[in-house]
Amino acid sequence: MDFDLSEEQQLLKDSVEGFLSDTYDFESRKKIAALPGGWSPEVWAKFAELGLLGLPFAEEDGGFGGGAVETMLLAESFGKHLVLEPYLATVILGGGVVKRAGTAAQKAEYIAAIAEGTRTFALATTERHSRYDLFDVTTTAKKDGASFVLDGEKAVVVHGGSADRIIVSARTAGSRRDRGGIGLFMVPADAPGLSRRSSPTQDGTHAAEITLSGVRVDADGVLGDPEGGLPVLEAVADEAIAALCAEAVGAMSELTDLTVDYLKQRKQFGVPIGGFQALQHRAAEMFVALEQARSMAMFAAMTAATEDATERRALASAAKVQIGRSAKFIGQQGIQLHGGIGMTMEYKAGHYFKRLTMIDTLFGDADHHLAEVACYGQLVSAA
Amino acid sequence: MELRFTDEEIAFRKEVRAFIDAKLPKALREKLAAGHHPTRDDIVFWQKTLNDKGWGVAHWPVPYGGTGWDAVKQYIFLEEMMMAPSPPPLAFGTSMVGPVIYTFGSEAQKKRFLPRIASLDDWWCQGFSEPGAGSDLAGLKTKAEKVGDHWVINGQKTWTTLGQYADWIFVLARTDASVKKQEGISFILVDMKTPGITVKPIQTIDGGHEVNEVFFDDVKVPLENLVGQENKGWDYAKFLLGNERTGIARVGISKQRIRKIKEMAAIEQRGGRPLIEDQRFREKIAEVEIELKALEITQLRVIAGEKKREKGKPDPASSVLKIKGSELQQATTELLMEVIGPHSAPFTPEEPGSNEPPIGPEWAQTIAPTYFNVRKVSIYGGSNEIQKNIIAKAVLGL
Numbered sequence: 001m002d003f004d005l006s007e008e009q010q011l012l013k014d015s016v017e018g019f020l021s022d023t024y025d026f027e028s029r030k031k032i033a034a035l036p037g038g039w040s041p042e043v044w045a046k047f048a049e050l051g052l053l054g055l056p057f058a059e060e061d062g063g064f065g066g067g068a069v070e071t072m073l074l075a076e077s078f079g080k081h082l083v084l085e086p087y088l089a090t091v092i093l094g095g096g097v098v099k100r101a102g103t104a105a106q107k108a109e110y111i112a113a114i115a116e117g118t119r120t121f122a123l124a125t126t127e128r129h130s131r132y133d134l135f136d137v138t139t140t141a142k143k144d145g146a147s148f149v150l151d152g153e154k155a156v157v158v159h160g161g162s163a164d165r166i167i168v169s170a171r172t173a174g175s176r177r178d179r180g181g182i183g184l185f186m187v188p189a190d191a192p193g194l195s196r197r198s199s200p201t202q203d204g205t206h207a208a209e210i211t212l213s214g215v216r217v218d219a220d221g222v223l224g225d226p227e228g229g230l231p232v233l234e235a236v237a238d239e240a241i242a243a244l245c246a247e248a249v250g251a252m253s254e255l256t257d258l259t260v261d262y263l264k265q266r267k268q269f270g271v272p273i274g275g276f277q278a279l280q281h282r283a284a285e286m287f288v289a290l291e292q293a294r295s296m297a298m299f300a301a302m303t304a305a306t307e308d309a310t311e312r313r314a315l316a317s318a319a320k321v322q323i324g325r326s327a328k329f330i331g332q333q334g335i336q337l338h339g340g341i342g343m344t345m346e347y348k349a350g351h352y353f354k355r356l357t358m359i360d361t362l363f364g365d366a367d368h369h370l371a372e373v374a375c376y377g378q379l380v381s382a383a
Numbered sequence: 384m385e386l387r388f389t390d391e392e393i394a395f396r397k398e399v400r401a402f403i404d405a406k407l408p409k410a411l412r413e414k415l416a417a418g419h420h421p422t423r424d425d426i427v428f429w430q431k432t433l434n435d436k437g438w439g440v441a442h443w444p445v446p447y448g449g450t451g452w453d454a455v456k457q458y459i460f461l462e463e464m465m466m467a468p469s470p471p472p473l474a475f476g477t478s479m480v481g482p483v484i485y486t487f488g489s490e491a492q493k494k495r496f497l498p499r500i501a502s503l504d505d506w507w508c509q510g511f512s513e514p515g516a517g518s519d520l521a522g523l524k525t526k527a528e529k530v531g532d533h534w535v536i537n538g539q540k541t542w543t544t545l546g547q548y549a550d551w552i553f554v555l556a557r558t559d560a561s562v563k564k565q566e567g568i569s570f571i572l573v574d575m576k577t578p579g580i581t582v583k584p585i586q587t588i589d590g591g592h593e594v595n596e597v598f599f600d601d602v603k604v605p606l607e608n609l610v611g612q613e614n615k616g617w618d619y620a621k622f623l624l625g626n627e628r629t630g631i632a633r634v635g636i637s638k639q640r641i642r643k644i645k646e647m648a649a650i651e652q653r654g655g656r657p658l659i660e661d662q663r664f665r666e667k668i669a670e671v672e673i674e675l676k677a678l679e680i681t682q683l684r685v686i687a688g689e690k691k692r693e694k695g696k697p698d699p700a701s702s703v704l705k706i707k708g709s710e711l712q713q714a715t716t717e718l719l720m721e722v723i724g725p726h727s728a729p730f731t732p733e734e735p736g737s738n739e740p741p742i743g744p745e746w747a748q749t750i751a752p753t754y755f756n757v758r759k760v761s762i763y764g765g766s767n768e769i770q771k772n773i774i775a776k777a778v779l780g781l
Contacts, residue, residue, distance in 0.1 A: 001392065001455055002385045003687045009384070069384045260779045280775035284702075287774050291703050295680035296673075302386035318673045370673075374665035379672040380641045 003298070005073075012066075013073045015050060017080075024081040026348050029204075032084055037162035037198075038206040039085045044117050053091055054115030056239075057099055062112045068239070068304035072246040072297060079250025082351055084205055086120050089159035092243050094121020096236035097167050097184055101224030106186075110165075122163035124154035124210050125233060132364040134169070134233045135179045139212060141170035141226065148172070148222065150185060150193075150215040158362070160208030161198020164189055168212065169233060172226045183226035184233070185217045192216075203355040231309065237363050238316040242300040245323045248359045249290070249297045252327060255334040255352040256286050262338055282337060286330050293326035314376035317369035324366025327356040386680075388455070395456055399463045406432050407469050416643070418749030420591065421470040423506070423548045429470040430503035439501040440477050447485045447493070448501050454686040465635025475544070476500040476507040479623050480553045483570065487611035487619050492572070496551075508546040510554035510573070510597060511620065513539060518769050520555070521564045521617060525599060527556035527571055529606070534571060536579075536602040542763070546582050546595040549575050554599075559614050570616035572608040579603070587759075589752035590732055624765065631701060632708030633760075634679045640715035641672060647722045647746065658722060667721075671714045678707045700778070702770040709760040709767060716754040727751040 005013065023043070032040045047053050056071050057063020071092070078087060091114060098110045113119035130136035139152025150170050160166060166187045174181030187194055193215040198208040224232055260283055263274030273279055300319035306312035331353040335342040342349045360366060373379060388396070411425055421429075433439045442457050443449035452460065464471070472478070481500045484492050499505040516523040525538025536556055546552065552573050559567030573580070579602040585594045611619055645668065648659040658664055685698045720727055727750050729742040741748050761767045775781040 001388050001683060001687065003684055005384060260781065263781060274781040277772070280779075280781050281768070281771040283779055283781060284771035284774035287778060288703050288706055291681055291700060292674065292677040292707065295677045295684060298384070298684075299386065299676065299680050302384060318676055321670075321673050322677050370666050370669055371662070373673060374662065374669040377645075377665065377669075379669070379676055380638050 005069075009069060009073060012055075012070060013077070016052065016074055016077045019046065019050060020077055020081040020083065024083060026082075026351075029082055029084065033200075033204045037159075038200060038204065039159075039162070043083075044085050044120075047085065047087070048115065048117030052087070053117050054111070056091065057095060057111050057115065061099060061107045062115055063099075068242050068301040071239070071243050072301040075243040075246035076250035076253075076297075079247035079252075079355075080254045082204070082251065082355055086122070086159040086162070088240060088243060088247075089123065089163065090114055090119075090121045092240050093123035093158075093236060094163070094165065094167055096239050097123065097223055097232060100235055101184060101229070101232045106220070106223065110186075119164045120159065120162060121165050121167060122157050122160040122208075123236070124157040124160060124166050124168045126155050126157070127153065128155055132368045133177070134237060135182065135230055136177050137169050137171045137182050138176055139168065139170040141172045141183050141185060141217070143172070143226075144216075146219045148183070148185060148217045148226070150187070150212045150217060152212050154210040154212070156201075156207045157196075157210050158201075158205060158207050160210050161196055161206050166194070166210060167223065168210075169229060170212075179230050181227050182229040182233070184223040184229040186221040186223055187212070187215055187217060201358060203358040204351065205358075234309065234313060238312055239304060241316045241320050241363050242297075242304050244359050244362055245293075245297040245300045245319050248323045248327050248356055249294050251352045251356055251359075252290050252293060252330045255330055255349060255356075256283075256290050258349055258352075259283065259286065259334045259337050262341075266339075279337060282333055286333055289326040289329045293323050293330075296322035310376070314373055314379065317364070317372040317376070318379055320364055320369040321366045321373060324360045324369070327360060328366075331356040386683075388459075392455055392459060396459050396463060399460055402436065402438075403463060403467050403469060406436075407467060412467060412469070415468045415470065416639070417746055418753045420593075423545075426470045426473055427503050427506075430472060433472075434502050439503075440481060442478075443481065443497075443501075444485065447481075447497050454689045455683075458683070458686050462635040462638075465633065466639050468636070468639055473503060473506065473545070475509050475553075476503065476505065478626065479509060480507050480551075480572075482626050483553070483610060483619050483623050486622065487570075489607070491607070492610065496572070505550045506545070506548050508543050508549035508552045508575075508597075510540040510543065510552045512542045514541055518766060520620070521568065523555055523557060523568065525554065525556045526560070527554075527558050527569060527604070529558075530603075532606055534604045534606060534609070536571070536573065536599040536604060538599050540597040540599075541585070541594075543582075543595045543597045544593055546575075546597055547584065547592070549582075551575060552580075552597065553610075555616050555620055558616075562614070565617040567614055568616040568620070569613050570610040570619045571604060572610060573599075573602065573604050577602050577604065587756065589756040590730065591752065591756065593756075625701075631764075632678050632682045632704040633712055634675060634682055634708065637671075637675050637708075637711045637715050640712075640719065641668065641675070644668060644715065644718045644722055647719070651722050651724065664721070667718060671711060671718065674707065674714075675711050678704070678711060681707070702773045702778075705764065705770050706761075706767050712760050713757050716750075716757045719750045720754045723747045723750045727754075 051064055054063040055066040059065045095114045125134055141148040141150050168185045168187055169182055172181055172183045193213045196208040196210045198206050201207050263279055264272055266273050296319040300316055303315045334349050335353055338349050341347050440448050441450045441460055445451045484496050513523050527534040527536045552575055554571045554573050555568050556571055557567055558569040579600040581598040583596045584592045649657050651658045653661050682704055685700050726743045726747040731741050731748045
């Protein structure tokens, strides 16, 4: 048992933190958020240069062989600085599907493109009524010779509006909520029959509604077994959950610091309000919630490689529950303790609160995952 | 970063478990698992068994009888004890006064007291709290005056846990009333057989007798029983209170109780079905399990950080362990109450040697008393409110 970072990991952490501290302050972020698509190609190129975009891919696939701990370090920094670039969508989700399900040729093409920063991806799984069930799929993929023809609608596809390629889950067999019969298809954003409507989201990222109408995908766009895509999606989701947990910890940690600083500076009744015990205890409770969340983000990273899929999913769920609970508490209290200033768009605290709130809705909220853990039923004896 | 235990640590856990399996009588184990309190003899028996193995004061420095295990092994050792469950060590000796004596005591005190703490030939109790000095412990009034070659102690201590069995008590007493309250306190060791000491039981809401009032009426104590320097007792008390970090979260106890909750919930029914099949109840268990998993890792992080910290300086995050650990101990007892439902009602006083069969299911008897009793854990050792003050001041700088 060991919680120390290796020398390489420490170096990675320092270089990302250094770059973001220099370039990604709150004012710069506002300008980036106003760019078309809501993120900066310049920052993206710098990520590629720093080797971040190829990080979680095997060396033989053209990556740098990083694991979940490396992703955790990056994501925590992203959370601290409220980074808007499509790292999750492209590297963790898009790249995550390709590295798990892709053929040698697909991996050679797409992983290299991701690592170099020349292509961005999005993963389209959510539908109007699927909520957080990855297997609840009504979009269809009908076989037509060597190709598939896709029809259906996908909702809140993160960075779906700017991505060069959209990976779509679609039903090749079975009925709406069957676990089998789901395929994964790589669709170029400009494919005939694909239309998308993008909008900013509450937290300043962007997401799209995507409509597929007779979209033809050739054999080279089929990712893995066209009826066995679900286990791939679930593994990708768990990797994404671990990254989101770490991102949330970064955001919670900054929001807690920001709040404590404010308590020290803000004076009422002639004294700093941080001298009042009611507020001190609330701040202490934020610290407790943060430390519990930090522990579970580490847990998610360190158990991400668990071999048994059922166990792996339950452990990821446990982490997401803790993060959801802590994030809601820290987010709400962070605003409350700031008072009026916390309600303003021009101040940073609210933006952490909004990102934390949206993280809860990605890949399952706390209640969704609590039900998963309850169903698994043996967390105390696991890991 | 690696969450898994090393092969050596896993082998160590097996060794500890095998020792417990071999030496802890089944009947005692079952009695404790059913929520009954260990007797004085149970605690002494187990401490002597551990001490014979060389594990009696595992966490002490090697010259005084410690094992030299690192923090992770200490943690594994304690966790196995809690999960067995075995009688808990008598913390007043091994974790409180023992470390004070080997850190601040004289050579004569070390020689005289330490081996008898390890073997539990001396049963120690704690003379800190007073009726008027709880969270504000430094406001204590019990005083010790130097008269000839003795201290003469007058005053009252309270919440003295298991003081009814004690051979010795360590006392915080005021030795200078003219200075700032923290600067006039001394740490004195007192033989409970000394004339002038009266112990009176306090019955707690669970019906049990764990704590006592201890009265001092012109109690004469040799001057040599002062630990360290006169009027430095507050420093030693702070050292003592911050000293017991490993295991403070009692994760092992909560784990053992969660297993019991699941076991019992498979027997008890709701709506004609085993309670364990009720989704809402399963989610309540899951909530606690998740927080407990997080706490376990927080605990391991504190332990792992220990080697990097200045010696004797507690990690301020140990306040997190105290707060969450006590909340989860209480949450598990609440769930057991929910499991047993109406059968929690019959009250059976714990009378040693009684052969009367219990009313209702045998394992139901201890559940409500345990629930009532465990409310204490967020009060003692610095209440959770005090822990929040500590976090606010020492960690957040408020």
